[in-house]
Amino acid sequence: MKILYLETSSKNCSVAISDDENLLCVAEEVSENYKQSESLHTFVEWALEGAEISLKDIEAVCLGKGPGSYTGLRIGAASAKGFCYGLKIPLIAVNSMESMIEPFLGQNYDYVITLVDARRMEVYTVVYDGKTGQELSPTEAKILDETSFEEFKDKKVIFVGDGARKAQDILQLSEAEFRDDIYPSTKYLVRKTLEKIEKKEFEDIAYFEPFYLKDFHGVKKKQKSEE
Structure with a gap:
């Protein structure tokens, strides 16, 4: 079973592909600027090329569901859902820890x-x-x-x-x-993912939400004082 793994909860944007327990390819980069929006789909393309398969060969998607960066988790979840809907394949979610x-x-x-x-x-x-x-x-x-x-x-x-x-x-x-140099990585999601597949612990794609743990708090911009 060929599985696509996505992990976007931290500074490490990470993508991997496995064939059952055999890890075929990993594409990841740690960036202080959280480059998931820029890098995720490029890394998916690289991983597919490295594994020498096409997207239509993917039979399941595993997402590191958090906790972590609110924006990173949103990007990862949206991408995972898109792949699952488009390919009509199941979604597995694993605690990023x-x-x-x-x-x-x-x-x-x-x-x-x-x-x-x-x-x-x-x-x-x-x-x-x-x-x-x-x-x-x-x-x-x-x-x-x-x-x-x-x-x-x-x-x-x-x-x-x-x-x-x-x-x-x-x-x-x-x-x-x-x-302090350890980040969530897709290359270590394989074992837990296969366990969940064996138990048929799949997510409801329509209603799945990442594990935010806490509500999002945005930064309010200061209003310019009137002269």
């Missing part, structure tokens, strides 16, 4: 904790079992302070995600490891 932990499972960590930068001292976070990848806490928005995650101070823990840098500066966890 799932892909961040894959490289660290089974590496002698007790816990892998994702930290996606929200705003100020806030992060989106999930705690995972470091051996099995089992989710041990629900995805939540958390404001960091010196007491955050203190229950893990005697455990072997790695914090991953672009929120790890500000966490490292404030958390009182001398033994913990921090990796």
